[in-house]
Amino acid sequence: MVKQAVWLSGMVPYETVHEILAEIGQIHISTSSIWRQVQDWGKKFQALEQEERLRASILPVRWDLELARVQERGRMGAAIDGGMIHIREEGWKEFKVGSIFELGKEMTWDERIGEMVEMPCAMHSSYVAYLGGPETFGQMIWAEASRRDWEYAPDTEVLGDGAPWIWNLALDHFYDSVQIVDWYHATEHLAAVARLIKGEGTEAAKRWFKTQATTLYQGRIDQLALAIEAEAQHQPAIAEELRKQVQYFRNNQRRMRYQEMREEEWLIGSGPVESAAKQYKARFTGPGMRWSRIGAERLFPVRSAIMSGRFDERWRQAYNSPPN
Numbered sequence: 001m002v003k004q005a006v007w008l009s010g011m012v013p014y015e016t017v018h019e020i021l022a023e024i025g026q027i028h029i030s031t032s033s034i035w036r037q038v039q040d041w042g043k044k045f046q047a048l049e050q051e052e053r054l055r056a057s058i059l060p061v062r063w064d065l066e067l068a069r070v071q072e073r074g075r076m077g078a079a080i081d082g083g084m085i086h087i088r089e090e091g092w093k094e095f096k097v098g099s100i101f102e103l104g105k106e107m108t109w110d111e112r113i114g115e116m117v118e119m120p121c122a123m124h125s126s127y128v129a130y131l132g133g134p135e136t137f138g139q140m141i142w143a144e145a146s147r148r149d150w151e152y153a154p155d156t157e158v159l160g161d162g163a164p165w166i167w168n169l170a171l172d173h174f175y176d177s178v179q180i181v182d183w184y185h186a187t188e189h190l191a192a193v194a195r196l197i198k199g200e201g202t203e204a205a206k207r208w209f210k211t212q213a214t215t216l217y218q219g220r221i222d223q224l225a226l227a228i229e230a231e232a233q234h235q236p237a238i239a240e241e242l243r244k245q246v247q248y249f250r251n252n253q254r255r256m257r258y259q260e261m262r263e264e265e266w267l268i269g270s271g272p273v274e275s276a277a278k279q280y281k282a283r284f285t286g287p288g289m290r291w292s293r294i295g296a297e298r299l300f301p302v303r304s305a306i307m308s309g310r311f312d313e314r315w316r317q318a319y320n321s322p323p324n
Helices: 002-009 013-024 032-054 066-072 134-147 164-171 183-198 203-217 221-234 236-251 258-263 271-284 292-309 313-321
Strands: 077-085 090-108 115-130 156-160 177-182
Touching: 002 013, 002 032, 002 292, 002 313, 013 032, 032 134, 032 292, 032 313, 077 164, 077 292, 090 134, 090 221, 115 134, 115 271, 115 292, 115 313, 134 313, 156 164, 164 203, 177 183, 177 236, 183 221, 183 236, 203 236, 203 258, 221 236, 271 292, 292 313
Parallel strands: 077 156, 156 177
Antiparallel strands: 077 090, 090 115
């Protein structure tokens, strides 16, 4: 009964857990008792995450690994993003989300050419999340990558939205991976520029965006930056905002070689982590939800275990762990 209560709590609000257990299982347990069980088991799940972080920090380096296992492993990727959660007495705070996945292929509709083509996709994704700074989060996502045999993969990539902390983290933990600013975040910045210079929802904005999206896809960032800079010179009222966008594209130029990266069969869109962030938000950012910091911190590892298909494994590990 406790296991079911904790598992359900990782997916729906505590009040809903109470209703489900009473209606379907004829199990009557108060909402406060459910909360206490989640706090207890969530703390145990946290301890398991910490153990994995410690183990990952002492793993052998790549050249000490078995060559046969390296040859058997396929490409892998990591995608990193963030979301916001409301913490009582603190306000809105960012939680960081990471996804580790294997690179596969699937038939997908390509809007650029108007037909189905085989494209890279994320497979067998697993997730971590952390309410706090990048240092501990970096250790967590590296621990998950190590658990998934990341160091045996012949080639790897890291996808992010362009935030400097992501690339600093990648340098610390995924230093030899291909770095890619995901296509969707890059085009969001491009759409923001189009709205600034051509107006919200105008045909001129749509035409400008379409033209420059081709330039972006082709990796001609210098040309794109010059086009935005020219608009800044002619429109002083919005020049500062436009130049911030120019800096964004220039800072990430080497991570925006989209056509080349697609030809090399890398994933260029951060669908895995975008979807993950939405799944965390579905549990933590419902109408009127306000969390204590400790309450959120202890539920995150439960939610991560469920999303990663590891809840039963985590439960067994926590159940068999010695008491603190």
